[in-house]
Amino acid sequence: MASSVAQKRLFHEYKNLSTNPPEGITAGPVSEDDMFYWEALIEGPGGTPFEGGVFAAELKFPKDYPLSPPTMKFVSGGVWHPNVYPNGTVCISILHPPGDDPNHYEHASERWSPIQSVEKILISVMSMLAEPNDESPANVEAAKMWRERRSEYEQKVRDEVRKGLGL
Amino acid sequence: MEQSFDLPDSTDWLDTPVSLLAPLESSLRCQVCKDFFDTPVITSCSHTFCSLCIRRCLSTEGKCPTCRSGDQELKLRRNWLVQEILEAFQNARESVLTLAKKEAARIAAGTTEDPEPPHKKRRLREDSEDQEVHGTENGPQGVRTRSQTQVVQAPAAGRDHGRTSGSLEVVEDSQDEDCEPGDGTVACPICARRMKNEAVFAHLDSCTGNSNPVANPASNNPSSFGSLRPPARQMPISPSKAPERLPAMNYSLLKDTQLRKKFRDLGIPNWGPRQLLQRRHIEWMNLWNANCDSSFPKSKRALLRELDVWERTQGGLAPTQSSLGQTAAVMAKDFDTAQWSVNHGTDFKRLIENARKKSEAQVRSTISGVKPTSEQGDMPVDRLAEPPVEDEAEGLRAARWEPQIPDNMP
Secondary structure: OOOHHHHHHHHHHHHOOOOOOOEEEEEEEEEOOOOEEEEEEEEEEOOOOOOOEEEEEEOOOOOOOOOOEEEEEEEOOOOOOOOOOOOEEOOOHHOOOOOOOOOOOOHHHHHHHOOHHHHOOOOOOOHHOOOOOOOOOHHHHHHHHHHHHHHHHHHHHHHHHHHHHOO | OHHHOOOOOHHHHHOOOOOOOHHHHHHHHHHOOOOOOOOOEEEEOOOOOEHHHHHHHHHHHHHHOOOOOOOHHOOOOOOOOHHHHHHHHHHHHHHHHHHHHHHHHHHOOOOOOOOOHHHHHHHHHHHEEEHHOOOOOOOOOOOOOOOHHHHHHHHHHHOOOOOOOOOHHHHHHHHHHHHHHOOEEOOOOOOOOOEEEOOHHHHHOOOOOOOOOOOOOOOHHHHHHHOOOOHHOOOOHHHHHOOOOOOOHHHHHOOOHHHHHHHHHOOOOOOHHHHHHHHHHHHHHHHHHHHHOOOOOOHHHHOOOOOOOOHHHHOOOOOOOOOOOOHHOHHHOOOOOHHHHHHHOOOOOOOHHHHHHHHHHHHHHHHOOOOOOOOOOHHHHHHHHHOOHHHHHHHHHHHHOOHHHHHHHH
């Protein structure tokens, strides 16, 4: 009874993701006692330097989810990517509530809405890995490298992927 | 919580031969709460949501979650057709799903001796229905979902009274109740309001829906008309419970005391800082007005319970050590010191108690005897002097420093 709207909705999403997971994505609460803290695994999209990598991320949901979006952060050493802060926090428009646009570049239509879901976030992040948006980079260094020295960027990403896999 | 994980879901269909029902089911679910529509309403932009869900969205953002065009709560209209479709679907869901799963299991087991799946289906359906429906001698055909359940609803509502109805469709009925957002409630046979099972008789004593409550419960039972409209009209039990919509309030025009008085008049908690009061009132307005839309309005008590759930999950009683920085949106100036001290008083006392004991013990055992003068000053020194007491040191530090926070607040 005391379970909130947010918890119930997260249960729905969890069930949906575990019975019908999108390709290359796994996600679920770390413990079923706390539905507001999830862990996700994303495969690096094929045909990109991230290919072959598996990236772990944590998702934290606000109590008024789905009115407000969760936050997402890559764990185990960040991801070298223009839209990922050096500490791993993902900066992508779908995770930003329409009300606040600190960067003044995102269309409202790309941003969070209660009808979005964990699945859509993770799919967006996957495609973000493949196609960085360098308009307002979270990691300026990575963005610069991506723009100006693409091959070096790709090499660095590949190295990190290998390192992440313990090779 | 574990049984919540058995939530019925559109993916239930995926591994069955009728996996094409999955998109049908998911379109009968609200995109915001992912549950079956509860009191579906349609926006000006023609998107359908639960009444409560869209009210919550509109009150935070003022936009349709699907297309982001602006909308107002006043423009929401009931979507009766969706409700009817949904009811029909929910009535059929369990039996069809059981059937589909049996079929899936049969296929998986490789018992393909039956060459005609559609025919078989039909027969299975009859079997399963006959098992569920006790003592139905009419209608040998399997196709009788909707009309059947409608007929049955009338006696079911009065079943708490005298078990007059012979054919107890326990299955169908309990299924219906599951669809209710409430918690195992039953309908009052007179006014059709839903309430806890044990509350029915107490309520009957005061129910003015009929001058002679017990005599003839079936005759004025509204559900003979289909389950949609009538209960709303029969709802008013006492004048205060008439489902009148709550108007929005202009908070900035009201002083704190006026606001709190309004809350008292509404019968909702009026403690906490202003910002919390506003949020609580918005939630209350959403709960209340969504309930006005409902075909089965809940009692004010039930709504207050829901408000209490909100209070404990998102409101003033929500756990504050939320994992997310964003939820710590209570600004320093809005911090309710008094309330905080009340809520956490015992914790603080216990921690301080522990800390005192600990520090006294340490003072005695510390040979160096470094001036344990001020309460706060001695802390770091003690920790230096005695590092091995890991857990205790941790607790001690917490005891010393955390409780200070509220005092330092403006």
